[in-house]
Every structure is written in C-alpha cells, then in structure tokens.
Amino acid sequence: MQNPETRLPEGSVPEEILQQWEKRGVSRRSFLKFCSAMTATLALPVTMMGRVAQALEADSSPPLIWLEFQDCAGDSEAFLRANQPTAAEIILDYLSVDYHETIMAAAGHQAEAAKHQTIEKYKGKYLVVVEGSIPMADGGVYCTVGGDSALNIARQVCGNAAATIAVGSCATFGGIPAATPNPTGAVSVREAVPGATVINLPGCPVNVQNLTATIVHYLTFGRLPATDQLARPKFAYGKRIHDNCERRSHFDAGQYAETFGDPGHRQGWCLYKLGCKGPETFHNCPTVRYNEGSSWPIQAGHGCLGCSEPQFWDAMTPFYRRLPQVPGFGVESTADKIGLGLIAATGVAFAAHAVASSFRKGDKLEADQVVKED
Amino acid sequence: MARKIAVDPITRIEGHLRIEAQIEGGKITNAWSSSTMYRGI
Ligand code: SF4
Numbered sequence: 001m002q003n004p005e006t007r008l009p010e011g012s013v014p015e016e017i018l019q020q021w022e023k024r025g026v027s028r029r030s031f032l033k034f035c036s037a038m039t040a041t042l043a044l045p046v047t048m049m050g051r052v053a054q055a056l057e058a059d060s061s062p063p064l065i066w067l068e069f070q071d072c073a074g075d076s077e078a079f080l081r082a083n084q085p086t087a088a089e090i091i092l093d094y095l096s097v098d099y100h101e102t103i104m105a106a107a108g109h110q111a112e113a114a115k116h117q118t119i120e121k122y123k124g125k126y127l128v129v130v131e132g133s134i135p136m137a138d139g140g141v142y143c144t145v146g147g148d149s150a151l152n153i154a155r156q157v158c159g160n161a162a163a164t165i166a167v168g169s170c171a172t173f174g175g176i177p178a179a180t181p182n183p184t185g186a187v188s189v190r191e192a193v194p195g196a197t198v199i200n201l202p203g204c205p206v207n208v209q210n211l212t213a214t215i216v217h218y219l220t221f222g223r224l225p226a227t228d229q230l231a232r233p234k235f236a237y238g239k240r241i242h243d244n245c246e247r248r249s250h251f252d253a254g255q256y257a258e259t260f261g262d263p264g265h266r267q268g269w270c271l272y273k274l275g276c277k278g279p280e281t282f283h284n285c286p287t288v289r290y291n292e293g294s295s296w297p298i299q300a301g302h303g304c305l306g307c308s309e310p311q312f313w314d315a316m317t318p319f320y321r322r323l324p325q326v327p328g329f330g331v332e333s334t335a336d337k338i339g340l341g342l343i344a345a346t347g348v349a350f351a352a353h354a355v356a357s358s359f360r361k362g363d364k365l366e367a368d369q370v371v372k373e374d
Numbered sequence: 375m376a377r378k379i380a381v382d383p384i385t386r387i388e389g390h391l392r393i394e395a396q397i398e399g400g401k402i403t404n405a406w407s408s409s410t411m412y413r414g415i
Binding site for chain 1: 380381382383386388389390410411412415
C-alpha cells in the first residue's frame with residue numbers, strides 16, 4: 001500500500017514493480033520503455049502507463065495456446081525475435097505459453113496432453129493466438145496435427161477460450177493459401193469458427209508491437225480493444241498508410257520514382273508509380289515500423305503491397321504496377337471491389353496532380369471514424 | 375514382434391511433421407515421415 005503523501009504522479013510506475021522486473025532481468029529502463037511504447041501504440045493517455053504496468057504485475061496471468069495451421073511461422077518468428085523493447089521477454093515471462101509447436105520442449109502426445117490440460121483447467125479463461133489459415137476442403141485433410149484436423153482443433157481450442165487473436169494475413173483473411181484458386185478451401189479463423197471471440201491482426205507478418213499491445217490491452221482492461229467491421233483493432237488499423245507516409249509530401253508535389261534506382265527513387269520520392277498500395281491500406285506501419293522501429297517497407301524504398309488487407313494476393317496484384325485499366329493515371333478501377341471509397345478521392349487528386357485539399361476531406365472523414373480508447 | 379510408434383506433432387521445427395517408426399528388438403527397422411500440412415502453393 002502506498003502512503004498518500006508519497007503517492008506517485010499519475011502515470012508513473014510504482015517502484016516495487018520496477019524492482020520486481022529488475023529481479024527478473026528486465027532493467028527499469030527497458031520496462032518503462034515497454035510500458036510507454038504499449039501506451040502509445042494503444043493511443044492511451046500517458047496517465048494510463050501506471051495501470052498498464054500494474055496489469056503486468058497481477059498474479060492471475062492467463063495461459064496462452066499458440067496454434068499453427070497453414071502458416072510459414074513468420075508470425076512466430078516476428079514474436080520471438082521481437083525486442084522492441086524486450087516485448088517477448090516481458091510477455092513470455094508474464095503469460096504462460098502452454099503450447100507452441102515451434103518452441104515447446106514436448107512433442108507428440110505429451111504436447112497434445114499439455115494443450116488439453118490447459119483447455120480443461122482454464123476453460124473460458126485462456127488466450128489463443130492462431131497463425132495460418134484453416135483448410136475446409138476434403139474433410140480438412142490438408143492440415144492435421146496429432147491426427148486431428150486443423151478445423152476440429154480450432155473449434156475446440158478457440159471455442160473454449162476467453163479470446164482468440166488471429167495473427168497474420170492467413171489466419172485473419174485466408175492469406176496466400178486462400179488466394180485463387182484456393183485448392184485446399186482455406187479460410188480465416190473467423191470463418192472456420194464463427195462462434196468464437198476473434199480479433200484480427202492481419203499483416204505479413206503481424207507487427208509484433210500490435211500483437212503485444214493487444215495482449216496488454218486485454219490484461220489491463222479485461223477485454224479486447226475496439227475493432228472495425230473487419231474485427232481489426234482501431235488503434236492499429238484505423239489509419240491509412242498513405243496519410244501517415246513520410247513520402248507523402250512528394251506525392252502531393254507530384255514527385256514520383258519511375259523505376260527502382262532512378263534519381264527520384266534515390267531521393268526518396270513517392271513510390272506510387274512503382275505500385276505502392278499505401279493509398280488502399282489501413283495499418284500503422286508508418287508510425288510503429290518494424291524491428292525496434294528501425295524501418296518499414298516504404299522507408300526502405302519499396303512500395304506497400306497492401307499485405308494486411310483482405311485477399312491481398314488477389315486484390316493487390318500486380319504489386320509493381322498501379323491497378324489495371326487506369327484512365328490517364330490514377331483512378332483505381334478496383335476501388336469498388338476493395339470497398340474503400342476513399343481511394344477514388346486519391347486517384348482523382350493524383351490525376352489533378354495532387355490537390356491537397358481533397359485529401360484533407362478524406363483525412364477528416366477517416367479521423368472521425370477512428371475512435372480512441374478511453 | 376514389431377511395434378509401431380508415431381510422434382505427431384514433431385515440435386521445435388518450422389512446419390508440420392509426423393514421424394512413424396517401426397521398432398523391432400529395440401531397433402528402429404523402418405520409419406516414415408509425413409508432412410501434415412499442404413497449402414496448395
Ligand atoms: S503512394 Fe505510397 S509511397 Fe507514395 S505517399 Fe502514398 S503511401 Fe507513401
């Protein structure tokens with residue numbers, strides 16, 4: 001208990017918590033950095049930082065089951081290699097990861113037993129992360145684990161969980177396995193297990209900072225963050241890449257790289273003509289970035305592929321050209337198909353060589369849709 | 375007498391794998407591996 005006279009200013013992290021983390025090998029600097037990064041990613045006021053830190057201190061850490069289906073383990077890799085700042089350390093330390101095929105020591109029936117134990121003992125309380133799509137064709141034979149189909153496993157594990165976090169574009173929207181012609185009948189977790197509580201964190205791979213922030217939100221508030229109609233958390237998918245892009249001033253000024261390596265490309269001009277799908281893609285890549293916030297595709301000189309949008313493999317190709325049937329240049333013929341009316345505004349403005357005011361209209365519209373968490 | 379065991383899932387690898395082994399007199403005399411996931415790519 002704290003003496004009211006020595007009470008810390010709002011938002012600061014109590015000394016005992018810092019000391020406890022130090023004992024576990026996480027320096028106070030790393031822990032504070034982690035809490036402030038999480039608070040910022042979730043768009044929470046700074047005053048919430050203390051509460052975030054306290055949530056990571058409670059005794060009742062929920063167990064976590066990590067399922068892999070039609071995946072490439074890219075999301076697991078992103079999570080395990082994360083050290084922005086020591087995210088995996090803090091989260092892995094705090095949660096008990098009872099099942100994760102890529103990292104667990106047990107194999108075979110021992111592994112399966114660990115999973116079943118968690119489901120029974122923590123029914124309705126554990127968290128699930130799912131990576132990879134679920135094949136529905138031919139009785140689910142295209143993905144089995146321990147002799148059972150991915151579909152049965154997902155139904156059982158996600159159906160009894162407190163919440164399921166689908167990570168990566170395959171688990172959220174079917175991803176590459178579901179691309180035409182989709183021979184295995186691959187679907188997302190939400191389609192395979194309609195009754196489960198699922199939040200979608202698309203991306204190829206998921207940005208681990210968004211995954212960690214979603215878990216931290218759950219631990220802090222006891223519920224998942226607010227989502228859009230595609231079940232994506234608004235804190236991470238509420239804004240368009242194009243609107244936060246560092247090359248945006250070049251777009252507005254009509255300065256475009258025409259080919260890779262040309263003078264415009266070398267000077268960091270806009271990648272629109274090289275196929276950038278930033279105008280159609282909603283994600284916080286420009287602000288959060290990857291690998292400890294060091295860079296992201298557009299900063300590295302490559303256009304956005306739109307990997308976190310539904311059916312990106314079909315909807316966003318060809319990756320290195322603007323979408324086909326472009327009258328003049330700019331207007332997106334597939335705007336309706338993708339279902340983002342704002343793209344049309346972008347295209348028109350582009351043709352008119354970027355009239356900033358049209359974007360402002362779009363920006364405002366969008367800003368209205370983004371609901372900040374309390 | 376030959377005995378058959380199956381280890382599924384094989385963990386600490388990327389991907390999905392099942393190994394079946396036939397054991398005779400404490401020795402593995404035959405083994406089969408199956409990749410239990412197909413994405414159609
Ligand atoms: S088109 Fe792409 S590179 Fe150009 S400003 Fe938009 S998001 Fe950035």
